[in-house]
Amino acid sequence: MSAQTLAVKLVARAAGRAAVTPGEIVTCKVDLAMMHDSGGPRRVKPMLERLGAKVWDPERVVVITDHYLPADDDESKRIIATARDWVKDAGVRRFHDGIGICHVVLPEQGHLRPGMFVVGGDSHSPTGGAFGAYMFGVGATEMLGVLVTGEIWLRVPHTILVEWDGAFGDGVSAKDVMLFLCGRFGMDGGQYQAVEYAGSAIGRLGMQERMTLANMTAEFGGQTGLVAPDEVTRAYLAAAGVADIDTATWQTDDGAELAAHHRFDASALAPQVAAPHSPANSRGVDEYDDVRIDTAYVGACTGAKLADLRMAARVLRGRRVASGVRLLVAPASLRDQETARAEGTLGALIDAGGRLLANACGACAGYGALRFGEEEVAISSTARNFKGRMGAASSRVYLASPYTVAAAAVTGCITDPRELL
Amino acid sequence: MSGRAWVYGDDLDTDVLAPGKYMKFGIEEIAKHCLEMVDPAFAASVSQGDVVVGGRNFGTGSSREQAPAALKALGVAAVIAQSFAGLFYRNCFNVGLLALTCPQAGRIHAGDAIRFDAAAGGIENLTTGETLACEPIAPHLMTLVRDGGLLAQLELRFAKERS
Numbered sequence: 001m002s003a004q005t006l007a008v009k010l011v012a013r014a015a016g017r018a019a020v021t022p023g024e025i026v027t028c029k030v031d032l033a034m035m036h037d038s039g040g041p042r043r044v045k046p047m048l049e050r051l052g053a054k055v056w057d058p059e060r061v062v063v064i065t066d067h068y069l070p071a072d073d074d075e076s077k078r079i080i081a082t083a084r085d086w087v088k089d090a091g092v093r094r095f096h097d098g099i100g101i102c103h104v105v106l107p108e109q110g111h112l113r114p115g116m117f118v119v120g121g122d123s124h125s126p127t128g129g130a131f132g133a134y135m136f137g138v139g140a141t142e143m144l145g146v147l148v149t150g151e152i153w154l155r156v157p158h159t160i161l162v163e164w165d166g167a168f169g170d171g172v173s174a175k176d177v178m179l180f181l182c183g184r185f186g187m188d189g190g191q192y193q194a195v196e197y198a199g200s201a202i203g204r205l206g207m208q209e210r211m212t213l214a215n216m217t218a219e220f221g222g223q224t225g226l227v228a229p230d231e232v233t234r235a236y237l238a239a240a241g242v243a244d245i246d247t248a249t250w251q252t253d254d255g256a257e258l259a260a261h262h263r264f265d266a267s268a269l270a271p272q273v274a275a276p277h278s279p280a281n282s283r284g285v286d287e288y289d290d291v292r293i294d295t296a297y298v299g300a301c302t303g304a305k306l307a308d309l310r311m312a313a314r315v316l317r318g319r320r321v322a323s324g325v326r327l328l329v330a331p332a333s334l335r336d337q338e339t340a341r342a343e344g345t346l347g348a349l350i351d352a353g354g355r356l357l358a359n360a361c362g363a364c365a366g367y368g369a370l371r372f373g374e375e376e377v378a379i380s381s382t383a384r385n386f387k388g389r390m391g392a393a394s395s396r397v398y399l400a401s402p403y404t405v406a407a408a409a410v411t412g413c414i415t416d417p418r419e420l421l
Numbered sequence: 422m423s424g425r426a427w428v429y430g431d432d433l434d435t436d437v438l439a440p441g442k443y444m445k446f447g448i449e450e451i452a453k454h455c456l457e458m459v460d461p462a463f464a465a466s467v468s469q470g471d472v473v474v475g476g477r478n479f480g481t482g483s484s485r486e487q488a489p490a491a492l493k494a495l496g497v498a499a500v501i502a503q504s505f506a507g508l509f510y511r512n513c514f515n516v517g518l519l520a521l522t523c524p525q526a527g528r529i530h531a532g533d534a535i536r537f538d539a540a541a542g543g544i545e546n547l548t549t550g551e552t553l554a555c556e557p558i559a560p561h562l563m564t565l566v567r568d569g570g571l572l573a574q575l576e577l578r579f580a581k582e583r584s
Contacts, residue, residue, distance in 0.1 A: 075446065136508075142486075142571060144575070221478065365441055384434075388436065389441060
């Protein structure tokens with residue numbers, strides 16, 4: 001058999017075929033379907049009732065509440081209550097309620113392994129690709145289709161290989177990689193194909209940093225973002241209770257055909273900042289002189305995992321936020337928050353003046369009470385700064401790494417975090 | 422089908438189509454606020470059969486299918502763009518909204534009268550007299566939109582299986 005990409009191997013297995021060809025349309029069997037409270041039960045329940053249909057396999061469904069928590073109003077309470085009731089009725093046992101954001105909780109709770117074919121009811125579902133699974137986002141009606149058939153159609157993806165060689169400098173992170181790629185190639189750079197991240201610099205990254213790469217493949221325009229599994233993957237999953245993973249099969253073969261192959265020198269990458277209102281408005285941090293900020297936000301699946309909290313804490317430890325600046329910290333999962341608490345990371349953030357928020361999507365989704373005000377200027381470790389997404393249409397959001405967000409919190413304006421490390 | 426064109430730029434995102442703060446409500450409420458951040462007149466003025474035209478990467482962002490569903494609820498007959506964000510493109514067909522990929526979408530201006538034939542893959546700009554070619558739509562997606570979206574299609578399928 002000719003050389004194949006990791007993406008093609010994953011899709012071929014799910015399609016029950018020995019080989020598939022990029023561009024052809026296939027039907028895949030779904031190993032796991034993940035939903036959150038917004039696009040999940042409250043939307044699929046009435047549709048299932050209309051069809052008079054049941055979930056094809058409740059053991060292959062995971063439901064995680066994160067968007068409408070804390071449930072501050074009647075509608076939010078109803079949405080969350082619907083999720084809680086529906087999982088019982090549908091026989092879904094893998095239900096994680098109020099312990100963090102779905103993309104972080106899913107691997108943390110041991111639901112992912114290399115080789116799987118997974119759909120998620122959220123655009124940041126490519127995050128699961130960091131574990132060598134083919135995972136991508138779908139809307140609620142398409143999720144309904146999966147729930148009643150266990151299958152989904154897919155155009156077999158081409159692969160865009162993005163290699164980073166060497167090592168990233170201190171104060172430079174996966175978030176900077178993704179902002180750089182969005183700036184360089186645009187939000188459609190991924191062409192809705194599979195984007196695979198490789199190279200010696202990627203191999204040195206921990207799992208949560210790899211998750212940030214895969215996560216922001218959504219902003220880069222890929223269908224999924226992949227990192228081939230290795231010993232780093234094995235160690236993370238073993239700690240999550242997932243044993244005996246196959247790291248040999250789930251690799252891109254040498255000589256496999258690629259749609260594009262980009263190679264970069266990791267040591268040359270500087271911290272990146274995306275100006276309002278697009279992740280594609282990214283430039284090096286040194287190009288932002290004297291941009292004053294009101295709020296520094298460390299949050300979301302993209303930017304508030306344990307690894308992200310540690311980055312922010314490295315800058316903030318022993319310092320205080322600038323006068324007039326508010327620092328908000330919404331750890332992406334309860335487990336990450338408690339680990340951060342035990343090791344002193346959380347204390348460093350709070351001692352610096354940070355306000356701790358719920359383990360939920362918070363201001364990133366912009367669905368709840370926490371929204372930025374008129375003319376407010378924020379710097380955020382989240383993934384999207386579309387106009388009005390996180391608050392008023394007149395609010396302005398800059399995207400950056402947790403290091404850079406923390407540095408801005410300390411100085412009150414956009415600052416190269418390497419000056420504070 | 423023909424209608425008037427509402428024209429916007431590149432990277433028109435899901436969050437302006439279905440703003441987050443209204444996402445807790447049903448589609449009728451969300452639709453009232455569709456595009457209000459970039460065009461406050463849109464939701465109140467758009468007519469049945471109109472088309473919404475974008476540039477590159479139309480529908481970038483969220484998986485929220487309320488983005489295409491809001492357009493459909495307002496009577497929009499099709500979205501036309503140079504290219505679409507992949508997840509939004511799938512969602513269009515799933516909710517029964519036709520999405521036409523037209524490399525020459527930039528030749529359509531606000532208010533132009535547009536006629537399209539999805540099966541033939543063509544758009545006619547009645548205002549300028551130009552004919553614009555569209556990329557072909559996968560046959561299963563044409564069937565999906567003809568059936569009225571995935572829910573309606575599944576209803577048909579389940580009804581057949583029962584009878």
